[in-house]
Amino acid sequence: MISRNEAKYIQSLYHKKNRDAEEVFVAEGVKLVAELLNSHAGIKTIYALATWVKHNPEVQNVVTVSESELKRISGFETPNEVVAVIQKKIIANIPEVRGKITLMLDGIQDPGNLGTIIRTADWFGVENIIAANDTADVYNPKVIQASMGSFIRVNIFYTDLKQFLSANAIPVYGSVLNGEDISSVEPPAECLLVTGNESRGIRNEILPFIQKKITIPRVGKADSLNAAIATGIILWKFCKRN
Amino acid sequence: MISRNEAKYIQSLYHKKNRDAEEVFVAEGVKLVAELLNSHAGIKTIYALATWVKHNPEVQNVVTVSESELKRISGFETPNEVVAVIQKKIIANIPEVRGKITLMLDGIQDPGNLGTIIRTADWFGVENIIAANDTADVYNPKVIQASMGSFIRVNIFYTDLKQFLSANAIPVYGSVLNGEDISSVEPPAECLLVTGNESRGIRNEILPFIQKKITIPRVGKADSLNAAIATGIILWKFCKRN
Numbered sequence: 001m002i003s004r005n006e007a008k009y010i011q012s013l014y015h016k017k018n019r020d021a022e023e024v025f026v027a028e029g030v031k032l033v034a035e036l037l038n039s040h041a042g043i044k045t046i047y048a049l050a051t052w053v054k055h056n057p058e059v060q061n062v063v064t065v066s067e068s069e070l071k072r073i074s075g076f077e078t079p080n081e082v083v084a085v086i087q088k089k090i091i092a093n094i095p096e097v098r099g100k101i102t103l104m105l106d107g108i109q110d111p112g113n114l115g116t117i118i119r120t121a122d123w124f125g126v127e128n129i130i131a132a133n134d135t136a137d138v139y140n141p142k143v144i145q146a147s148m149g150s151f152i153r154v155n156i157f158y159t160d161l162k163q164f165l166s167a168n169a170i171p172v173y174g175s176v177l178n179g180e181d182i183s184s185v186e187p188p189a190e191c192l193l194v195t196g197n198e199s200r201g202i203r204n205e206i207l208p209f210i211q212k213k214i215t216i217p218r219v220g221k222a223d224s225l226n227a228a229i230a231t232g233i234i235l236w237k238f239c240k241r242n
Numbered sequence: 243m244i245s246r247n248e249a250k251y252i253q254s255l256y257h258k259k260n261r262d263a264e265e266v267f268v269a270e271g272v273k274l275v276a277e278l279l280n281s282h283a284g285i286k287t288i289y290a291l292a293t294w295v296k297h298n299p300e301v302q303n304v305v306t307v308s309e310s311e312l313k314r315i316s317g318f319e320t321p322n323e324v325v326a327v328i329q330k331k332i333i334a335n336i337p338e339v340r341g342k343i344t345l346m347l348d349g350i351q352d353p354g355n356l357g358t359i360i361r362t363a364d365w366f367g368v369e370n371i372i373a374a375n376d377t378a379d380v381y382n383p384k385v386i387q388a389s390m391g392s393f394i395r396v397n398i399f400y401t402d403l404k405q406f407l408s409a410n411a412i413p414v415y416g417s418v419l420n421g422e423d424i425s426s427v428e429p430p431a432e433c434l435l436v437t438g439n440e441s442r443g444i445r446n447e448i449l450p451f452i453q454k455k456i457t458i459p460r461v462g463k464a465d466s467l468n469a470a471i472a473t474g475i476i477l478w479k480f481c482k483r484n
Contacts (some may be wrong), residue, residue, distance in 0.1 A: 043248075112354050116468050125462035152462045183482060219481050220367030223394045226358050232471035233478045239461050240425060 025139035042087030095128035115146020122150035179213030267381035284329030337370035357388020364392035421455030
């Protein structure tokens with residue numbers, strides 16, 4: 001049984017403003033909540049159907065809810081047994097960028113794109129993502145869904161990119177429309193790899209920091225390549241095991 | 243001014259059943275409608291704000307609508323000036339697969355994934371996609387939006403894959419979890435490249451047709467790679483200009 005106030009509180013967390021103020025977010029679905037439980041995330045409360053509760057007797061702070069109650073607090077069209085309110089992970093220290101490949105996102109807006117980029121980074125062993133402050137929120141439910149649990153493992157650090165780039169001496173690569181063909185680019189041992197916003201690309205104030213401009217040449221006729229696809233191709237080239 | 247019946251008719255086209263019965267679909271936004279006009283698509287009716295009509299005086303079959311009317315017939319949260327009802331493209335002949343790279347989709351479900359795959363195919367010069375009958379509908383508004391106009395140029399042919407594979411003698415490649423590392427696969431001059439459904443992969447009945455199983459090896463910890471990202475990486479490797 002869930003109180004009206006509790007339901008309202010959970011619904012309020014679908015807005016970034018409230019997630020920021022409360023320092024929590026909503027994650028849902030059997031598989032994702034299991035991953036969060038395994039990862040020792042700071043789980044505040046779990047709202048679940050009786051079937052889920054029966055299969056997870058050891059889990060604490062669980063409120064058993066009916067299907068209609070679950071529907072009311074879920075962000076899915078078809079809720080999947082369990083909704084959890086989780087403490088945000090606080091990234092206290094600036095991520096170390098030396099000696100590895102780190103992604104830098106200059107304002108990716110689409111939550112699906114961001115989630116897919118996080119999942120792709122996780123596949124290729126990228127530990128950290130530095131994101132411009134106007135990048136979509138990692139705790140947006142659509143980002144969480146598209147990242148498929150990878151947001152638990154990959155750190156997203158929101159900051160002023162210009163300031164970050166000025167303070168860190170490391171090779172900076174960026175994907176642009178008129179750079180060097182990625183086929184002939186030697187994979188670096190360490191770099192920041194900048195991906196621009198879906199429609200405007202990399203901001204003018206960031207471009208001067210990019211030492212190596214790279215491009216995935218077009219063979220056919222599409223206007224542009226999706227930002228997550230471009231990132232995936234470059235990460236595969238840069239992060240392959242030898 | 244749009245009649246109540248007309249508005250109802252357009253809203254009905256957000257359901258596949260009605261698109262199939264009427265052989266039309268809805269496309270919207272200034273850029274996409276301009277592309278459709280340029281591509282000589284069979285445009286039935288255009289519903290547009292007065293500003294759009296003023297900038298496109300030569301276009302026929304235009305109904306001028308108010309902002310609130312546009313909102314009622316649009317699938318977007320923020321409509322973008324124009325909504326068009328378009329005749330579906332009828333692909334009369336089975337696409338020719340010899341001598342080129344053709345994508346084969348074994349039940350991709352997510353409209354965003356399908357749209358991104360179409361856009362990526364268009365970027366790499368893939369002309370045709372053969373899709374299992376249970377693949378998402380190319381005329382789903384979310385597919386159209388994610389494809390960014392590429393659905394106009396890339397043919398999607400829905401069919402029974404098993405029958406198609408039995409009838410066409412051509413090398414068949416498939417992306418699976420335990421295949422040969424894509425890094426060591428020689429790009430073929432012609433092939434069908436099969437991508438499986440997001441959760442179950444390639445169906446058991448299709449697997450025996452695959453002569454070359456390929457994999458993008460995991461470096462990090464994600465459970466799986468997004469289907470569109472995997473397709474993008476393989477297409478880049480196979481379709482690069484020399």
